[in-house]
Amino acid sequence: MSLNAALHTAGRSLDLFSTGVQIAGQNISNANTPGYVRESLILQSGDSYNQNGLLRETGAQALGVQQQLDFFLETRIHSANSDVWASSGRVDAYNQLQTILGELSTNDLSSGLNEFAAALQNLVNEPESITLQQNVISQGEQLATQIQTLRSDLDRARGSTTERVGALVEEANGLIDQIAGFNKQIVSLEAGGLLHSDAGAIRTQRLNAVNRLSEILPIKAVERENGTLDIVTGSDYLVLNANTQHLESIESEDDGVLVNRVQIRENKYQFLPASGEIRGVIEGRDEIIGGFTKQLDSLTKGLIQTVNVLHSRGEGVSGFESVTGSYQVDDSAATLNQAGLDFTVQHGQFEIKIINTQTGTEETSVINIDLDGLGSNDTTLANLQSTLDGLSNLTASITTDGRLRITAASGYEFKVGKDNSGVLAALGINTFFTGNGSSTIAVNTVLRDDPGLLATGQGGGPGDNTNLVTLAEFLHLSSDQLGGANLDDYYNSLVGQLATSASSENAVLSGFEGFRDSLNTQRLQTSGVSLDEETINILQYQQSYQAAARIISTVNELFQVLLNI
Numbered sequence: 001m002s003l004n005a006a007l008h009t010a011g012r013s014l015d016l017f018s019t020g021v022q023i024a025g026q027n028i029s030n031a032n033t034p035g036y037v038r039e040s041l042i043l044q045s046g047d048s049y050n051q052n053g054l055l056r057e058t059g060a061q062a063l064g065v066q067q068q069l070d071f072f073l074e075t076r077i078h079s080a081n082s083d084v085w086a087s088s089g090r091v092d093a094y095n096q097l098q099t100i101l102g103e104l105s106t107n108d109l110s111s112g113l114n115e116f117a118a119a120l121q122n123l124v125n126e127p128e129s130i131t132l133q134q135n136v137i138s139q140g141e142q143l144a145t146q147i148q149t150l151r152s153d154l155d156r157a158r159g160s161t162t163e164r165v166g167a168l169v170e171e172a173n174g175l176i177d178q179i180a181g182f183n184k185q186i187v188s189l190e191a192g193g194l195l196h197s198d199a200g201a202i203r204t205q206r207l208n209a210v211n212r213l214s215e216i217l218p219i220k221a222v223e224r225e226n227g228t229l230d231i232v233t234g235s236d237y238l239v240l241n242a243n244t245q246h247l248e249s250i251e252s253e254d255d256g257v258l259v260n261r262v263q264i265r266e267n268k269y270q271f272l273p274a275s276g277e278i279r280g281v282i283e284g285r286d287e288i289i290g291g292f293t294k295q296l297d298s299l300t301k302g303l304i305q306t307v308n309v310l311h312s313r314g315e316g317v318s319g320f321e322s323v324t325g326s327y328q329v330d331d332s333a334a335t336l337n338q339a340g341l342d343f344t345v346q347h348g349q350f351e352i353k354i355i356n357t358q359t360g361t362e363e364t365s366v367i368n369i370d371l372d373g374l375g376s377n378d379t380t381l382a383n384l385q386s387t388l389d390g391l392s393n394l395t396a397s398i399t400t401d402g403r404l405r406i407t408a409a410s411g412y413e414f415k416v417g418k419d420n421s422g423v424l425a426a427l428g429i430n431t432f433f434t435g436n437g438s439s440t441i442a443v444n445t446v447l448r449d450d451p452g453l454l455a456t457g458q459g460g461g462p463g464d465n466t467n468l469v470t471l472a473e474f475l476h477l478s479s480d481q482l483g484g485a486n487l488d489d490y491y492n493s494l495v496g497q498l499a500t501s502a503s504s505e506n507a508v509l510s511g512f513e514g515f516r517d518s519l520n521t522q523r524l525q526t527s528g529v530s531l532d533e534e535t536i537n538i539l540q541y542q543q544s545y546q547a548a549a550r551i552i553s554t555v556n557e558l559f560q561v562l563l564n565i
Contacts, residue, residue: 245267
């Protein structure tokens with residue numbers, strides 16, 4: 001090798017080793033930068049050539065700067081991210097639900113149910129007490145308000161979760177656009193590179209964007225030869241070459257709450273990812289909180305029906321001058337068990353007493369409710385209205401919205417009771433509660449206006465408590481609305497199932513987090529910065545730099561010797 005060739009090789013080596021020191025220094029300075037990927041200078045032996053029969057070497061040459069990244073490991077991390085954040089969304093929903101329910105507080109629903117039952121039990125011992133009658137009505141109002149408040153809190157929680165879904169959709173779209181933009185920059189910067197890794201900082205930013213996107217929804221990232229990264233979720237692409245597809249949220253109403261669904265904006269395809277934060281949040285909103293809302297509705301309907309059926313079998317010390325049912329039928333000509341009522345009506349009968357308020361004389365009539373399905377004479381609301389209207393000193397009509405109204409003649413009042421058909425409870429006559437679910441439950445206004453209408457007995461006078469004895473046991477009586485379960489067992493099962501499911505989901509989240517953390521630990525071993533290793537690299541490059549400098553110095557001395565000959 002000539003002196004000129006030796007000088008050229010040593011000079012190029014100085015540049016290489018100086019670059020190596022700079023790269024090691026860059027790694028050290030970013031040792032604590034989140035998401036930073038360690039870079040390495042890739043060297044190879046230079047090309048050799050033949051000169052006068054001798055093989056000449058040209059030293060070392062740089063192929064480029066390359067990030068130390070395991071793409072297979074990154075794919076596993078992306079999948080683990082999606083699982084963690086899906087489970088995290090469900091855990092958040094369980095935590096919200098348990099906070100709203102407040103089962104360990106003094107204002108929980110079970111306390112409200114027991115306090116209402118206790119008020120009824122106290123009245124059993126003194127059925128004539130106006131104070132205790134008013135207390136029963138007051139406790140019923142508190143229970144109804146408590147249920148309505150619980151329902152409102154659940155609806156608000158679902159509404160805030162809907163806003164979170166919308167925010168995640170917008171964030172995902174922003175990340176999709178960022179990744180597409182980074183793709184263009186990387187292709188431009190690395191167009192002449194050999195390793196397609198010269199745009200290290202931008203690649204790191206893109207990697208962080210992909211990592212966050214994998215937390216929001218499950219993705220698969222595939223790098224092309226030109227450095228671009230394609231992003232696919234399920235069977236849909238999000239980034240493909242220069243093309244992108246975005247998500248959008250579509251709002252609709254669900255059980256009185258505004259919710260949103262996710263779809264692919266470009267093709268309007270409804271999209272529910274298999275995992276990821278969007279999936280977890282939607283499941284938390286619709287299945288966990290929404291599912292509990294439906295169960296609360298069932299519990300409330302069971303409460304309303306159980307109490308109303310028991311109440312409608314008795315009578316108070318006061319009678320009705322006029323009453324309008326709280327529930328309406330869809331069709332007054334349809335049989336009562338097919339007329340669109342929220343509560344069950346069956347074959348049976350009830351009694352109605354028409355009382356002369358001046359003389360106290362009573363006339364009792366038995367009203368049959370024919371629902372045996374035999375013949376074509378099953379009872380409709382129109383039939384019932386006609387039958388009642390035919391009684392002396394009583395008129396009955398159907399309001400324009402399909403409710404039954406009964407009115408006594410002047411100087412008369414009436415009482416109803418001993419109903420084994422459930423028709424009075426279903427129509428909302430002589431009932432304690434009104435409404436048909438957790439958002440509408442309330443105490444019947446006629447009781448608030450006249451506590452004497454509280455059905456304490458079954459016709460035995462002011463001291464009669466026979467109806468109260470059964471009514472006070474409402475928590476322990478089976479309900480058709482609850483599949484035969486009683487209110488107490490249903491509610492305890494509901495709370496117990498919630499606690500079990502929440503605990504189970506927390507365990508699942510812990511397992512997902514442990515797996516993800518183990519993958520991130522492996523990633524640090526490959527892509528993380530080791531200060532000891534980088535320090536050694538700097539020392540090696542420095543020593544190599546010094547050696548190359550000595551070669552240059554030696555060549556310079558040889559040139560001086562030649563010049564002095």
